[in-house]
Structures are given as C-alpha cells and as structure tokens.
Amino acid sequence: MAVVYVLANQKGGVGKTTSTYNLGVALAELRQRVLLVDLDPQGGLTFCAGFEPEDLERTVYHCLLRSTPVTDVVLQNDYGIDLLPANIDLSIAEFQLINAPARERRITKIINDVRERYDFVLIDCQPSLGLLTLNALAAADRVIIPVSCEYLSVRGTSALLKLINKVRGQLNSELKVAGLLPTMFDSRTAHARKILNTLKTEFPKLHLYPHVVNRSIRFAEAAAQRIPIFETKTQVPGALAYRELARDLVKFHAKD
Ligand SMILES: Nc1ncnc2c1ncn2[C@@H]1O[C@H](COP(=O)(O)OP(=O)(O)OP(=O)(O)O)[C@@H](O)[C@H]1O
Numbered sequence: 499m500a501v502v503y504v505l506a507n508q509k510g511g512v513g514k515t516t517s518t519y520n521l522g523v524a525l526a527e528l529r530q531r532v533l534l535v536d537l538d539p540q541g542g543l544t545f546c547a548g549f550e551p552e553d554l555e556r557t558v559y560h561c562l563l564r565s566t567p568v569t570d571v572v573l574q575n576d577y578g579i580d581l582l583p584a585n586i587d588l589s590i591a592e593f594q595l596i597n598a599p600a601r602e603r604r605i606t607k608i609i610n611d612v613r614e615r616y617d618f619v620l621i622d623c624q625p626s627l628g629l630l631t632l633n634a635l636a637a638a639d640r641v642i643i644p645v646s647c648e649y650l651s652v653r654g655t656s657a658l659l660k661l662i663n664k665v666r667g668q669l670n671s672e673l674k675v676a677g678l679l680p681t682m683f684d685s686r687t688a689h690a691r692k693i694l695n696t697l698k699t700e701f702p703k704l705h706l707y708p709h710v711v712n713r714s715i716r717f718a719e720a721a722a723q724r725i726p727i728f729e730t731k732t733q734v735p736g737a738l739a740y741r742e743l744a745r746d747l748v749k750f751h752a753k754d
C-alpha cells in the first residue's frame with residue numbers, strides 16, 4: 499500500500515517539480531512502484547515526464563470533476579513511473595470545486611482508488627496554498643518541502659507550516675512534515691551557506707535532509723530534453739541527492 503508524499507511550497511521555482519520527477523525516477527530505479535500526480539495546471543511535471551500537456555484529452559481534471567477512473571488517465575513513461583497528468587484545464591477546477599461536496603477530499607478519493615497498486619505516490623503542487631494544495635495535503639501522509647537556498651524561500655516556509663497545522667486540525671490529523679529539502683545550493687556563495695544555517699535555526703523541530711541538491715544548469719537542460727537528471731552525459735552532483743533521498747525513503751518505509 500502506497501505511502502503518499504506531497505512536495506509543496508507556495509514559493510514559485512524552488513524545485514518542486516524537478517524534485518518530484520527525479521525523486522520518482524530514483525524510486526523507480528529501486529524497483530518501487532511509483533505514481534506521480536501533477537496537481538499544477540502549468541503541467542510542468544507532465545512535460546518533464548515526456549508528455550505534451552496540451553495534447554492530452556484526459557487529465558487529473560477529469561478524475562476530479564468528471565469522475566473518470568484514474569486508471570483511464572494514468573500514463574506510463576520510459577523511466578518506469580506512472581503519471582496522473584495535468585494541463586491548463588486544471589486551472590478552472592479550483593473554481594468549479596468551490597461549492598462541491600467534500601471539495602477538499604477529492605484527491606484523497608482519487609488516490610485511495612489506486613493506492614494498493616503503488617509503493618509511493620508523489621504529488622507535485624502548484625506554487626499556491628489554494629484548494630488544490632489543500633486537497634494534496636488532505637491526501638498525504640508526509641510532506642517534503644523543497645526550499646531553494648535563498649532568503650525568500652525560507653520566508654515562504656512559515657506560511658506553509660501554518661497551513662499544514664490547520665490541515666492537521668481539520669482534515670488530516672496524521673499529516674507529518676518529512677523534511678526540508680534544500681535545493682539549488684551553490685556552495686561558492688556565502689548566502690547559500692547562510693541559508694542552510696538559517697533553516698536549521700528557524701525550524702529546529704523539522705528534519706533538514708542532509709542530501710542538499712546542488713545548483714546546476716543541467717537541471718534546466720534535462721527538463722528541456724525531458725530526461726531525468728540521471729541520464730545527462732556528465733554526472734551532475736545534484737543528481738546524487740535525489741538518489742540518496744530515494745534510498746532513505748525506501749529504507750524508512752521498509753521499517754513500517
Ligand atoms: N538544482 C537545481 N539547480 C539549478 N536549476 C534548477 C535546479 N532544480 C530545478 N532547477 C530549474 O529551476 C527552474 C524551477 O524548477 P521547478 O520547475 O522544479 O520549480 P517549481 O518549484 O516546481 O516551480 P513552480 O513553483 O513554478 O511549480 C526550472 O527551470 C528547473 O529546471
């Protein structure tokens with residue numbers, strides 16, 4: 499039965515999608531059955547996984563609002579992951595769901611329908627704390643918060659933690675923060691090193707993953723070529739962090 503992780507941070511461009519995809523592929527390399535859920539109308543995860551979001555007739559939108567079975571929408575890619583894709587259709591879902599019954603639990607239901615088939619479900623959120631992110635947090639067991647190593651990213655984390663606390667009180671008492679994942683780390687800058695320390699001091703109760711993802715232009719290049727970071731010609735130091743994180747997650751849940 500799958501454990502459900504959400505990668506969330508309402509700050510844009512901190513590496514949520516990159517982390518979801520590469521962590522997903524790294525888990526699949528470890529023979530885990532992985533479902534990635536794109537919950538962002540930008541469809542970045544869908545694109546990274548090798549699909550053209552706007553060409554898709556059925557997406558997670560249809561599961562959310564047309565009751566289409568998940569199994570009719572899930573796509574498989576060449577790197578061993580299953581994907582529940584998204585495109586711009588999803589942008590109207592938040593409005594259409596406003597008066598719907600159990601509007602915060604739609605994703606929970608969708609995932610529960612296929613939970614038995616997977617070991618890991620990873621949900622990629624859009625950079626907002628709206629209804630879709632709330633749905634993801636209601637459905638999740640654990641949250642990974644990617645934080646890019648710059649100050650504005652740290653500030654956003656507090657707002658997300660407040661929402662997580664609210665979700666715990668009202669929708670999902672079991673929700674846990676798995677950890678903060680530092681991304682886009684440039685060891686040459688004093689600022690990035692300072693941010694790592696700030697994360698430790700500002701959030702002493704949260705786990706700070708030791709697998710810091712280094713900044714590298716290869717991530718943008720790999721995304722443009724729609725390949726996982728592990729498939730680039732030269733080895734990228736930041737890639738190792740995702741493989742180590744995948745190994746940790748498998749080990750952690752093997753104990754369950
Ligand atoms: N470690 C990294 N080093 C350098 N660039 C990176 C790294 N990780 C991701 N990127 C690049 O930074 C940009 C933003 O990354 P990504 O799309 O993963 O962030 P996001 O948090 O999902 O953004 P959004 O909030 O818009 O959904 C992309 O161009 C991506 O290729």
Ligand SMILES: [Mg+2]
Nearest residue numbers: 514515538542
């Ligand atoms: Mg994204």
